[in-house]
Amino acid sequence: MNILLLLLVTLVWGTTFPLLKSAAATLSGVEISAIRFLIAAVCMLPFAWRAPRQTxxxxxxxxxxxxVSYVAQAFGLEHISSNRSAFLTxxxxxxxPFIGVLLGGRLALPMVLASVVACAGIGLMSWEGGGNLLGDGATLLCALAYALYVIVLSQRSARHDSRQLxxxxxxxxAGFASVWVGGMGIGGDSLTTLPARLMPHLGPLLYLGLVATAGMLLLQAVAQRHVPADKAAVIYAMEPVFAALFAWVLLNETLGLRAALGGAMVVVAVIVSELKPAESPVPAK
Structure with missing residues (x-):
């Protein structure tokens, strides 16, 4: 059941890439994140009232x-395609598991081989149409921040009520992102033009806030109480597959032969890396 919940989460995440790509035409990554979090916060507010201090x-x-992960991803989508963003993410x-090594785990040979295959795949993707250093760098930062998120969530979710967490x-x-947007708007006209710029994307932003953020973070907190980080990670490897499918349907995006091969290599690498995980890659706390 928990595996099915994480597959549903991954499927919904796949739908967000083309929506974020479209919204990035008029909104910055921070603005998109702040709006979706504020929408989600209204939905989840009743569960936070009695949350204990540790939560x-x-x-x-x-x-x-x-x-950091959401904002970096949205910023990267201003410069690269949703397909490319999904595979890099x-x-x-x-x-x-590589971060797990820093926490006392051991790195197995399949992990080293998988990392080589993944790097080769990224190289092929960058070759297709040329890379974008800013967009690729921001998206890799997104991936790093989310890896840390998955590890910490697996370690600590069992301590809390999933809804409160x-x-x-x-x-x-929502608070952090709103302050960030406010600081960016000082001395400029970004805040005054924000309502007009977000109206064309109101429907997708509601979906991003209510379903993709509030709903999926709740399901993720429930499922990862019983699924360790390395096992959850292999399920998340399906995200770029779903993202490419929805980008094809909604945005008519396509991958060239080299980019498609590179993307397939990335997916194969992340799956192979989790078939035989290193012993205790993320020590429980």
């Missing part, structure tokens, strides 16, 4: 990782 502390840590499943994350993310 707020862990929610703040998880919210910080998630915020999927590298977070390779990062989980998701609610505190979302409220804090």
């Amino acid at each position: 707020w502390r862990d929610g703040a840590l998880l919210g910080a990782f998630a915020l 999927s590298l977070n499943v390779l990062m989980v 998701a609610a505190t994350q979302i409220l804090l993310m």
Whole structure:
């Protein structure tokens, strides 16, 4: 059941890439993130009232990782295609066990081979149409932040009520992102033009806030109480597959032969890397 929940989460995430790509035409990554988090916060507010202090502390840590990940991803989509963003974001499943090494785990030979295949795949993707250093760098930062999020969530989700943990994350993310947007708007006209710029994307933003953020963070908090980080990561490897499918349907995006081969290599690498995970890659705390 938990595996099915994580597959549903991954499927919904796949739908967000073309929506984020479209919204990035008039909104910045921080603005998109702030709006979706504020929408989600309204939905989750009742669950946060009685959350204990420890839940707020862990929610703040998880919210910080998630915020960096969401904002970096949205920023990267201003410069690269949704297909490319999805495949680069999927590298977070390779990062989980490598970060585990820093926490005392051991790195197995299949992990080393998988990382080589993944790097070769990224090289092919970058070759197709040329890379974008800014967009690719931001998306890799997104992957790193999300790898840390997955690890911390697996370690700490069992300590809390899932609804309260998701609610505190979302409220804090909404607050952080709103302050960020406010600071960016000082001395400019971005805040005054924001309503006009967001109206064309109101429907997708409601979906991003209510379904893809509030709903999926809640399901993720429920499922990862019983699924370790390395096992969850292999399920998340399906995200770029779903994203490419929805980008084809909604945006008519296509991948060239080299880019498609590179993307397939990335997916194969992240799956192979989790078939025989290193012993205790992320030590329980």
